[in-house]
Amino acid sequence: MTAPMTLDDADNADAPAKPAGTQTLLRGLTLLECVAAGVGDVKGIAARLGTPRSTTHRMLTSLVAEGYLHHIPHKGYLLGSKLIQLGQKALEQRPLVAVARPRIEALARQTGDTVHLGVAEGDEVFYLDKIAGTRGLEMRSRAGLRMPLASTGIGKALMLGLDPARWAGLHARACPEESAAPATPADRPRPPPWPEFAARMADYAAWGWAFDLEENELGIRCVAAPVRDARGGVAGAISVASATPYMPDDRMRALGPLVRAAADAISCDLGWTAA
Amino acid sequence: MTAPMTLDDADNADAPAKPAGTQTLLRGLTLLECVAAGVGDVKGIAARLGTPRSTTHRMLTSLVAEGYLHHIPHKGYLLGSKLIQLGQKALEQRPLVAVARPRIEALARQTGDTVHLGVAEGDEVFYLDKIAGTRGLEMRSRAGLRMPLASTGIGKALMLGLDPARWAGLHARACPEESAAPATPADRPRPPPWPEFAARMADYAAWGWAFDLEENELGIRCVAAPVRDARGGVAGAISVASATPYMPDDRMRALGPLVRAAADAISCDLGWTAA
DNA sequence: ACGTATGTCTCATATAATGAGATAATTGGG
């Protein structure tokens, strides 16, 4: 931010030409992600990393010794328990998660539905926590999941804290194929066309909460509201989600103030003061 | 589970002399654990790793760039969201977790209490999952936690699948200070003395489930049962835990068969057949 | 304002990772 900055940064994408001084470390991390992606055999990993078997194997052994990978002798590699531990610690270190926990648990009990907590990360919403509802249905979301901002309730609540100028771009990013197939394919839901989307966002901004009407997952509707921190910025968002039959229009309307109240309570815990 | 998995390097301690050819990677991982331990300032990290600021900073930047650390410009470093993601993936990759989920959720609903799922790892029990109960009380356990085998219900259930010859050793490991203070300090619970412990374990083995009578956490009792895999070995264990007032002796007794039934159901899902 | 801790670079050096290859152990299919 000081003056002359010049080139680079901004939307540099992730160019391959970024020789930071830690090739070895980076390779090791890439290896972890490789295993996370389901590639568990030495050969496959070596191929994906472009390293010879020898080198690959050496890193693998180190990672296993440290507990980052789990090794099943002649079968392959899986992510190790150290990662579970660190992942959990990472969750605990976020003040937001710790603070929001009791509130969203209460909200889940109160509504009987599934409650999510998420933050914006880049162009996506990142799910930090989830309390399962008491209804029969299972939701296959999980902490650690990423989704386009504009296609989820939480994402739209998060967008309320962003510059409206970015809304159009984010909306576009959530629409897989803008062209062709004007008829409803029905199997892959998508956000409404831009003009309508913008109109709804305006409503949501006025209300202080947002809806998702099966735009992300068919059969799932949700009501979301943003959480703000001490500086007044949007620090995250929560949502109550359930199957459509449990979510008629009038319940959605009733849920709005409720979800917002819970979100505001978390905001207060974070030092936020209404303005 | 490749039964003899524990014999490998069990008592190897963690000798410092382990020149596996990947110093850089190992340092990076140590750095992560350092941040996990709460050391978030550059100076502290550098001190703990024994690396100069320059080197430390370089690794830090790489780790941040990859999302393994989160950087708050002039405040410090926290574990990043990539770790949350990997941790969650690690959980999903364990068939046990995926398979047990619905069962332990049902058990939690049915009993109203907190349900845990864990596996043996070395001399400890490693918690893989937790479903919070619907009673008011909060249990501060979490997935990713480690505890001595002999001081928890789940641990004792897991021990049922181990060679009884190891029981004494594990029992000893769970007793902090064998000597001194024979009077009950009362603030730090511990397992019963060995002869009694052994006797109880024999009972548990016969019943197919195990108890924990406030031996780990004062005021918390639990009932646990082992889960077996296709080869018949103990692959994990589940437990139902609650505050003592909710867990009078007769309820514990009634819970035994119930917990065992749930555990057996999971075992069946894993391909186990009664023998 | 001052002092301290951090963010960002550069560069000569040798340390530390590399990768080819040779060998043994294991698996699974025909």
Add this chain to the structure above:
DNA sequence: CCCAATTATCTCATTATATGAGACATACGT
């Protein structure tokens, strides 16, 4: 039951790689 394929372990010469001292600018607490 043997063969082919994959994996598990090593060694070792080579140099690419990470290292660490230091210079400088910038933010922070008090």
